[in-house]
Amino acid sequence: MTEVRNEIVLQDIRKRFGETIALDGCSLTIKPGEVHAIVGENGSGKSTLAKILSGVVLPDSGTLSVFGQVPQTPMQARRLGVATIFQEVLVAESLPVVDNIFAGSDSLWRRSRSRAIARSQSRDILQRFTGLDIDPDTLVRNLPLSVRQWIVIARALVAKPRMLILDESSAALDLDATARLHAEIRKLRDDGCCVVIVTHRIAELIRITDRATVLRDGSVVGQLIGSEITEASLIGLMSPKQSNTGSPQERFAAQRRFGGGPILSASAVSVAIGAKPLDFVMSEGEIVGVTGLDGQGQANFLRVAAGILPPFAGEVTAGPVGRSVRVATLNDAVNQGIAYVSGDRAREGIFPNLSVLENFSLAHYRRHFGEFGWIDWKPLKKAFAVERTKLAIRMGQSSNRITSLSGGNQQKVLIGRALARAPRIMVLDDPARGVDVATKRELYALLKDFAAAGGAVLYLSSEIEEFMGFADRVLIFRDGSLFRTLPGGELSEHALLAGMFGHADASAISFELEAAH
Numbered sequence: 001m002t003e004v005r006n007e008i009v010l011q012d013i014r015k016r017f018g019e020t021i022a023l024d025g026c027s028l029t030i031k032p033g034e035v036h037a038i039v040g041e042n043g044s045g046k047s048t049l050a051k052i053l054s055g056v057v058l059p060d061s062g063t064l065s066v067f068g069q070v071p072q073t074p075m076q077a078r079r080l081g082v083a084t085i086f087q088e089v090l091v092a093e094s095l096p097v098v099d100n101i102f103a104g105s106d107s108l109w110r111r112s113r114s115r116a117i118a119r120s121q122s123r124d125i126l127q128r129f130t131g132l133d134i135d136p137d138t139l140v141r142n143l144p145l146s147v148r149q150w151i152v153i154a155r156a157l158v159a160k161p162r163m164l165i166l167d168e169s170s171a172a173l174d175l176d177a178t179a180r181l182h183a184e185i186r187k188l189r190d191d192g193c194c195v196v197i198v199t200h201r202i203a204e205l206i207r208i209t210d211r212a213t214v215l216r217d218g219s220v221v222g223q224l225i226g227s228e229i230t231e232a233s234l235i236g237l238m239s240p241k242q243s244n245t246g247s248p249q250e251r252f253a254a255q256r257r258f259g260g261g262p263i264l265s266a267s268a269v270s271v272a273i274g275a276k277p278l279d280f281v282m283s284e285g286e287i288v289g290v291t292g293l294d295g296q297g298q299a300n301f302l303r304v305a306a307g308i309l310p311p312f313a314g315e316v317t318a319g320p321v322g323r324s325v326r327v328a329t330l331n332d333a334v335n336q337g338i339a340y341v342s343g344d345r346a347r348e349g350i351f352p353n354l355s356v357l358e359n360f361s362l363a364h365y366r367r368h369f370g371e372f373g374w375i376d377w378k379p380l381k382k383a384f385a386v387e388r389t390k391l392a393i394r395m396g397q398s399s400n401r402i403t404s405l406s407g408g409n410q411q412k413v414l415i416g417r418a419l420a421r422a423p424r425i426m427v428l429d430d431p432a433r434g435v436d437v438a439t440k441r442e443l444y445a446l447l448k449d450f451a452a453a454g455g456a457v458l459y460l461s462s463e464i465e466e467f468m469g470f471a472d473r474v475l476i477f478r479d480g481s482l483f484r485t486l487p488g489g490e491l492s493e494h495a496l497l498a499g500m501f502g503h504a505d506a507s508a509i510s511f512e513l514e515a516a517h
């Protein structure tokens, strides 16, 4: 009995949404003092499980015990000590930092704490997490995604939870920040907290997890402990059909050839005030990776390359030598066949009130106006069917709202939307955020094919493992400027890290990546 009061036990939990079975007889025990990962392909039921544990969604059947009680509402779950950091970065944009961090604290607690204390605590906690001195009265809408993510994490941690659930919570964080998050998680675990992590970042998960439960089609198909948790064993359980294909590095190790003419150029471009101007030429057939610690100018560089943001200085041109055209606006970019995909889907991607098909079709409407200005849905539906199969998008009716899809599947719709425009240049800002590992591999393969057919890819990621065997070279940004370019043959975790931290000579320094377990 005492054990049950310390643990979380789910037995034969079932949950349906209309025709979709999200959880299909799921049984699981979560113990105190452990970091427990829930892994599975997009749409396998992980977020639904997290929502049931948080009292946000009620199961259709089965039994649930959270420290010996059954939460029926988010408030009840919070009172039991459950804090959840959901996949979407949920902040009130028009409120200041301090209100966002202390939102949801119960009224008794709120009264016992003065605003001055709350402000000073907000400042301290964000300083610890981000290394930045952030005024607690700053409106959240003025802060970048990574800081918003820390605000959500801070909100969960100030509640001193007995169970902390992180659903893709590191997806917006860079490598350095993720290590800081892991340090916080280890502290909680050592204090006896139950920590549940849902993530598709496998390399990261292996470093922090004590136990991993694998879901497939809403049921538990296996559990791994300690050193059993490896990429191969996780993938083997998640999607057995993928298991013998090796790691992305092995699978894509084969050298590719490229050598077409220039397709996208930047000349004397500055992407931030005071940044060193950079020159850059990307050729047909090339895949160029872009990375850096958070906020070093790399995301702006992508936006400039995609015509979304004008550069502070210099210009971007697309097309072959002698016939290149300036890319100064989004319209120029579209006309030059540049497609942009953002991993920040809530801000830059999806329209939550529209259906899956409408979200997919947005970029294509112009081409499919019928004789009387009606939209001709037939070719759009056909194009969607092609991308849906290619990207294995898991969903119900295409007329359902996009928000009824799991996070990873929403992201796939955005990638499909860009691919269906048959672009010549793909500019992708962390496109695989929240996408499962099997689909990530498919995405790399698709982009390789796209490049082999003469396209060019500019690919930003903070998950440096993604570049190995995939990118032909990687641009590393620091302090708003291009710091270093690493050729494909020199790519290693060590060299990338060294560049990200501002060391030109990787051999001169050593890095301790977090030790596993």
Ligand SMILES: Nc1ncnc2c1ncn2[C@@H]1O[C@H](COP(=O)(O)OP(=O)(O)OP(=O)(O)O)[C@@H](O)[C@H]1O
Residues within 6 Å of the ligand: 017, 018, 020, 021, 022, 040, 041, 042, 043, 044, 045, 046, 047, 048, 049, 394, 395, 396, 403, 404, 405, 406, 407, 408, 409, 434, 436
């Ligand atoms: N509110 C909802 N309405 C309709 N269907 C839903 C709803 N919530 C979840 N689903 C469906 O239930 C299934 C499981 O979704 P869930 O979000 O739990 O998956 P997941 O494993 O977390 O996926 P991801 O890795 O992409 O985040 C999916 O097919 C999803 O479309």
